[in-house]
Amino acid sequence: MDTEEKRNWYKTAVFYQIWVRSFADGNGDGIGDLYGVYDKLEYVRSLGVNAIWFNPLYPSPNADYGYDIADYCDIHPDYGDLDQFRKVLDKAHSLGMKVIMDLVINHTSDEHPWFIESRKGKDNPYSDYYIWRDEPNNWDSFLEGNAWEYDPVRGQYYLHLFAKKQPDLNMDNPKVREEVKKILRFWLDMGVDGFREDVINFISKREGLPDGIGFLPMIGSMMHYKDGPHIHEYMKEFREVCDEYGALQIGEGPMTTVSSALRYLSGQSKSLDMMFSFDHMTADCLFTEYIHRPFKLVRLKKALSKWQYKLADKAWNSLYLENHDHPRVLSRYGSERLHRESGTALATAYLFLRGTPFIYQGQEIGMTNIRLRSIDQYMDVSSRTNYYTYHLKDDESRRLKRIHFSSRDSARTPMQWDGTKYAGFSDHKPWFYVNPNYKRINVAKQQFEPDSILNYYRRCITLRSQSRTLLYGSYREYVPGHPYVYLYERRLDNISYLILCSFAKEPLPFLLPKKFRHHKAELVLTNYPSKHKEGESIILPEGGFLLSPYEALVYRMKYR
Ligand code: GLC
Numbered sequence: 001m002d003t004e005e006k007r008n009w010y011k012t013a014v015f016y017q018i019w020v021r022s023f024a025d026g027n028g029d030g031i032g033d034l035y036g037v038y039d040k041l042e043y044v045r046s047l048g049v050n051a052i053w054f055n056p057l058y059p060s061p062n063a064d065y066g067y068d069i070a071d072y073c074d075i076h077p078d079y080g081d082l083d084q085f086r087k088v089l090d091k092a093h094s095l096g097m098k099v100i101m102d103l104v105i106n107h108t109s110d111e112h113p114w115f116i117e118s119r120k121g122k123d124n125p126y127s128d129y130y131i132w133r134d135e136p137n138n139w140d141s142f143l144e145g146n147a148w149e150y151d152p153v154r155g156q157y158y159l160h161l162f163a164k165k166q167p168d169l170n171m172d173n174p175k176v177r178e179e180v181k182k183i184l185r186f187w188l189d190m191g192v193d194g195f196r197e198d199v200i201n202f203i204s205k206r207e208g209l210p211d212g213i214g215f216l217p218m219i220g221s222m223m224h225y226k227d228g229p230h231i232h233e234y235m236k237e238f239r240e241v242c243d244e245y246g247a248l249q250i251g252e253g254p255m256t257t258v259s260s261a262l263r264y265l266s267g268q269s270k271s272l273d274m275m276f277s278f279d280h281m282t283a284d285c286l287f288t289e290y291i292h293r294p295f296k297l298v299r300l301k302k303a304l305s306k307w308q309y310k311l312a313d314k315a316w317n318s319l320y321l322e323n324h325d326h327p328r329v330l331s332r333y334g335s336e337r338l339h340r341e342s343g344t345a346l347a348t349a350y351l352f353l354r355g356t357p358f359i360y361q362g363q364e365i366g367m368t369n370i371r372l373r374s375i376d377q378y379m380d381v382s383s384r385t386n387y388y389t390y391h392l393k394d395d396e397s398r399r400l401k402r403i404h405f406s407s408r409d410s411a412r413t414p415m416q417w418d419g420t421k422y423a424g425f426s427d428h429k430p431w432f433y434v435n436p437n438y439k440r441i442n443v444a445k446q447q448f449e450p451d452s453i454l455n456y457y458r459r460c461i462t463l464r465s466q467s468r469t470l471l472y473g474s475y476r477e478y479v480p481g482h483p484y485v486y487l488y489e490r491r492l493d494n495i496s497y498l499i500l501c502s503f504a505k506e507p508l509p510f511l512l513p514k515k516f517r518h519h520k521a522e523l524v525l526t527n528y529p530s531k532h533k534e535g536e537s538i539i540l541p542e543g544g545f546l547l548s549p550y551e552a553l554v555y556r557m558k559y560r
């Protein structure tokens, strides 16, 4: 088998993302850990999932919850140790699940030994591991004010594109790239199957670090480090190491466009197997959730279709609606009132697209946003920065409302396993607030409800993984301008699947495009099982449907 073939498993895989601190507490200290994960692996597998992405598990002061790494080759003592990690890895493998790690190499923690050395002065071996200047430029950071922090020990400023405690590594230094390769090998030798690479399109900065456009907060300087001058050379070096192992590489590409993503995903400079893009995450906001606007289905469809069409024969999509950086999708693109209906419609809308789906912990039971009473209760550095930096003239309740819409903390509340105290996450008071709706929304309850969101995810995944058409077929969208219906077709040879989702909160009459009317079809999936029978053969209606709120239907058809 050549390397590409070895990696091909990802095209038929479904990933589950674990943010360990809030997943399951196995040793009763209120913090999720790898003991808890170990016990829940059967559950993860029961979803039909065959790969896991772990958010950073490494020792970290948690200024950005694990994305500020103090040691790349160890496990945070809160989560266990390397032995426990190996146990989790072996068990996951024996259950038929691959495991990928988070690789965060744009920056380290300021408590990483490299930084502790580097700040000591200009003539130590780690001096050029970071980006030091006598004078800062006008770049902003994404998490905490401007991008430069003065270090009194060294007497210079260091660059941090994220929080102050996340100094950027100097990737132009070949020694730093050798360190990265050592980290890759460390985990690959242990048996992990690949990496999710954090803000990977930011690691090469323009020489001289010129000023950006001053009046544009945050993004005004991006042209000087997004897809920077040496990015593809550096990516090639890392790819070579991963190639030796057949390891999977998925890049996180904030603000990436299709055309720049394609340079990582295809052709001569191919260095990644998939990329996480962000276009479809702004259907209810501008750039970031903090700048809220009403949800528009048309925006969501347009973004999804753009990536489906443009990657079609050239590259492979990653599919997600949630992760640890975004508030809960059901609260954003769905309806908390129509909880089951919208949770299942959202699943339908994305799980049958072409690409590899990712499910974030709790998404499969429709966990929703938490609304804390005071900004002091929020832990996420970006929520605090936003609250204390913008809209200062608004009253407190309006500012807090913006945090309710936007905070990453909504994705970081403890997983809701059952209706007992602390939602079955722990028997000790958890490190963070449990969403008060845990008695209504939890795994134990949905496990036994045949039509629950949880069981619907399972059905979608089964259907998907058993159909070559749904895995490999082409994608075509219909009625793109329709404000409430997402309709697309997947087709391979003469078999096709028609995926129809209403995003309306009211019953909605809908007329199929002409080409489908009167066509013979089999209903293979519905989120309204009381209304229709799965497995039923029907003739698609001439006169149209009356779709129930958030109704989702998947039909299988044959072309002659
Ligand atoms: C990525 C991570 C996010 C983190 C940032 C800085 O976007 O997903 O959680 O804050 O990078 O590492």
Ligand code: CA
Binding pocket: 025, 026, 027, 028, 029, 030, 031, 032, 033, 078
């Ligand atoms: Ca624990």
